[in-house]
Amino acid sequence: MLTPYFIIRKIYTLAPIGIALTLLLAACAGGNASVTTTSSTPTAPTQSTASISAIGHGVLKHAPYGRAELTWDPVSKSLTVKLSITGLVPHSIHPDHIHGGSCTIPGRLIYPLQYIIADATGNATATSTIKNITDGIPATGWLIYVHNGPYVTTDAQSLPITCGDIINPAAAKSVAVNMTTSTERDQAASGAVQLTLRGEQLTVNLKLTGLQPGSTHPAQINAGSCAKQGNLVHQLPNVVADASGNVNMTTFIGNVSAIPATGWYVNVHYSTDVMNQAGADAIVCGDVTK
Missing domain, CATH: 2.60.40.200 (Superoxide dismutase, copper/zinc binding domain)
Incomplete structure (x- = not known):
């Protein structure tokens, strides 16, 4: 278990911190972005038989x-x-x-x-x-x-x-x-994501290693990039690490017209308490490119 290293000196007053935390909660809410309901295997709907119209890839690296x-x-x-x-x-x-x-x-x-x-x-x-x-x-x-x-x-x-x-x-x-990375829990995770569009069905395959075994983490597709974050585009199901700390999850999302050449990124958060700053920490992030 981690032990706090020191009692923080009050370098800043509580008022700016309160303002910043209010802005943080607003940012985590995803603004006015629309959310597409998704399902992950094995309960996902049958994969589309339409031909592949676009493929996107992303390498998931430690953040920040x-x-x-x-x-x-x-x-x-x-x-x-x-x-x-x-x-x-x-x-x-x-x-x-x-x-x-x-x-x-x-x-x-x-x-x-x-x-x-x-x-x-x-x-x-x-x-x-x-x-x-x-x-x-x-x-x-x-x-x-x-x-x-x-x-x-x-x-x-x-x-x-x-x-x-x-x-x-x-x-x-x-x-x-x-x-770069630290040796603490989930801070050396990495992985990859592949997006495949068949007709208007988007298939998202997400693979991760280096997580705490049995841990649960929210995952999202967002607008922008890892270096310039934006609003939520598609909420993915929570990822759950297996006994070895690995994840291999496939999700189907309907009514998707295109995968942009740039402008999407995928991140995975530290915990399900994403309305709290500590839980919202993005442990990995990857820009999607075609």
Whole structure:
């Protein structure tokens, strides 16, 4: 079980957080997008016998992801950390910190950073300045965590949803860090999706690995892209991982006229409580292309 790492200092007042959470709930509601009722095998209707008119594919990768840029000033002894993250829940708020250790063996919190606040498309940038860093950026032994948020008072909120090891063997004053998967629950999942259109029936085959065995996750086709999220297009049935943490689910959706060349993406959420920021975290996302 995860343990919250620290009691969050009140860097922001509760009023902005409340406003952002209100916007988050509105975003999760899917706006005015229409929802098509779907069924998954084995209860799905008989597959259409019409010829295939279009096929779309998508590779499902970990979300969120991004980059951190660290710059140390030897004169002022200050460290600037610029964190840019894509694939967050729209309007969500996330604690983020420098910890000791590595993403595989994390240690204690060393430096809290400025909160990350996502925009309407799930992107966020935050810059923090840390004073009294006398020895620069270490060769190893630091990592950056972004937590599920908006606080770290529960296991789901404390969950690190993206992590990056800070590596600086040449004692450089500037270092770039890739923010990718963490070792925590469902944060290293991956998979693929295939969409096949026969007449006006869309067949969606979704495959996933790396999930918590027996876990349940909402899945959706949305308008936009993983890098610029939009409204709901088709709600898929919840995916349920088998005893090995894998999913192979097929869904049939009627009254679909086309698969766009671009402009659709598929994401899978952390839990069924998608009206809560921690549950709405998109653990994997993939853009659909033809």
